[in-house]
Amino acid sequence: MNELDALFHGFAIALTWYNIGMMVIGIVLGIIIGVLPGLGGPNGVAILLPLTFTMPPTSAIIMLSCIYWGSLFAGAITSVLFNIPGETHSVATTFDGYPLAQQGRAGEALTASFTGSFFGALVAVLLITFLAPLVAKFALKFGPPEFFAVFLLTFCSFVGTGKDPFKSIISMMLGFGLAAIGMDIVSGELRMTFGWSELLRGIDFLVVVIGLFGLGEILFSMEDGLAFEGKSAKINTKVVLETWKKLPKYWLTLIRSAAIGCWMGITPGGATAASFMGYGIAKRFSPDGDKFGTGQLEGVIAPETAAHASGTAALLPMLALGIPGSATAAVLLGGLMIWGLQPGPLLFVEQKEFVWGLIASMYLSNIAGLIIVLSTVPLFAAILRIPFAIIAPVIIVVCAIGAYTVHGAMLDIWFMLLFGIAGYVLKKLDYPLAPLVLSLVLGDRAEVAFRQTMMGSKGGLGVFWSNWLVGTITTLALVMLFWPVLAFAWRKLRRSQNGAAGSTT
């Protein structure tokens, strides 16, 4: 019960007017950052970090962490409304969120996404409250083979999401190729930069995504006659309540995605990987899996819950071990040091007020966040009533600003336009875009983990079954990969058995 005592003490710290004010400011800023593509959580927190140097550390981290929560919530807004992911972790949300919006169910999609996010965050905070030291120890078990196994699991849970597996593979390979541009940290050599210094930064995932999804979609709509389809959705409290009524049906998806998110946040796989894995696994195991991609609420809940759970859980290794579980956590970690706190295993012992103040604020700010984002839904939905001829150019401008902001480079805008056309062509030819995006975001990390493993094992693949942890994940990944084949064989076996049984009687 020590944790409970500490937690209530934490609430006492977090519940001052000053801290609540910081919380609200943080969330509102976070929502703005989350809505603007290109400007993500890490940039937002980094830009505002110097402002907090004169604040007490607890208030400072409350405000900065709230920016993060706000951006986690709000990344879904543009994904659902315009097919443009506001944040990297909301790419998977577009797959079902945007079709829902096209059917005039944007309100439902947003409510489901925010509520799923909230649920994910809540599970992760509970985990941090009661199991922090234990879970932190678990994170240490992850070496290169374990990391690779996790990435493999993410990829395998996604293969076969398209109709044509070969098109999926081609799309995935394109992503791997793009991911390999820039420095290879294992050999310390440059790859595919062709001596061009602009390519040193690599091709940023966000630029590609803004082009493929955002611009590609606009091109598509133009072909269909310059109008958004059936999006004049009404959004009021009734929609929110009705959506909530539907959610308990998806309890299994909620829990599964929350668990995936916590796992990926702690290990650290990151919110983006978590959202893809959450979506992929939900698709595979949901009874409605075949309908994913056509506008299923479950397909919105699955990635959002996982992303927010992962984003929240990423703070655990930061607090307990001093390792950042995400890019934003890395910036916060730098902040801790500047505020004069030493992150690491002793933080829980030496800075009780700070740690528990933060944890208590995570409960409060996620509740506040949910209320704030839900109340902004009508505002954002109103945008959809603006005629296409006005909104489309605005979206293109926002896309361009987003692509430019990522690195402050003009070239990225050209890349964005290029990928916009590529997105249109690929979609016309029925190539799935999800595998491309997935391998672009995880490709180089998976590659590095694999090569680190091979360096350690001197080329032996047996290392992927060298202990129960990595062995389980690898086996699980392979089962996922061959699931369609296995399911087919199982059905055939059962049928032939039934047939055999039938003939003897």
Place this chain on the structure above:
Amino acid sequence: MRLTMFKSFNKFCLRPLSGALLLCAIAAPALADWEPTKTVEIIVPAGAGGAADQMARTIQGIVVKHQLMKQPMMVINKSGSSGAEGIMDVKDAKGDPHKLMAAFSAIYTLPVAVNLPFNWRDLNPVAMIALDEFLLWVNAETPYKTPKEYLAAVKAAPPDTFKMGGTGSKREDQIITVALDKVAGTKFTYIPYKSGAEAATQLVGKHIESNVNNPSENIAQWRAGEVRALCVFSAQHMVYKDKITADQSWADIPTCKESGVDVEYQMLRGFFIPGGTTKEQVAYYVDLLKKVTATADWKEYISKQALKDVFLTGPEFVKFLEKDEAFNTKLMNEAGFAHKE
């Protein structure tokens, strides 16, 4: 401009007794002949949250807190291709006095390793504000207490049994590993990680046997008693005498040389502005960094990070850079890290 010059003249010169006035009259014009006219960007050729980034953000914080500059200051991470992105960005910004680059030894090692068309002489050196140390760390649960014991165990094991983790490939951490192999006759398997923080966690999780992290990268794990410092790769002991663990301070750690392992390596932490800028512009930043490093906040920061307090500027800094570059290039060539066509 004249007015501001006179103001600082006032502050620095008129306050002391008039006897010093003559001396000041000579020194003052260099201080304030130029001032930033828009936002100054600190370009960090490394990721957010790392050592270079933390230093840049601390300096930004100090500048804001003590109002050392009228224009705002912004930290921008350009970490692509192990920092080559940031380095080339500053090189290409010829004549732009509103960019300040946070430099470390990548300015010598990257051009050698990947044939980057860059030389630090393309830029205008401002000042070196600290030196970062490197230490040999092992997991605290292993029995090794001295570098000799540890390296003897590495040597006794079959080659490539022991794994040394570090940041990136063909950079400072791997240079030190190769130097260790040469001096001690060992054969480590070097595993490159994305950051020092990752190498630190991997050491605690026993996925590697040792690392050569900077003090700031391993301090959290050291304080918690999870890793052990065997020696520091520098000529003298470090100066910080406050106890960090139950019984050890940074100053208590022996040097590698006195422990019989003759390897030395330190890394500069300094600042450059793009080439084609004027003397006055360099002088402005030298003065700014002098003010920053004189604050109590800065002293506290470097003692927390266990950085060596050094301030070099002008010809002394250039001399240091030349020597340090020759040293790094030699080590890179000896290790076979130079770019091959």
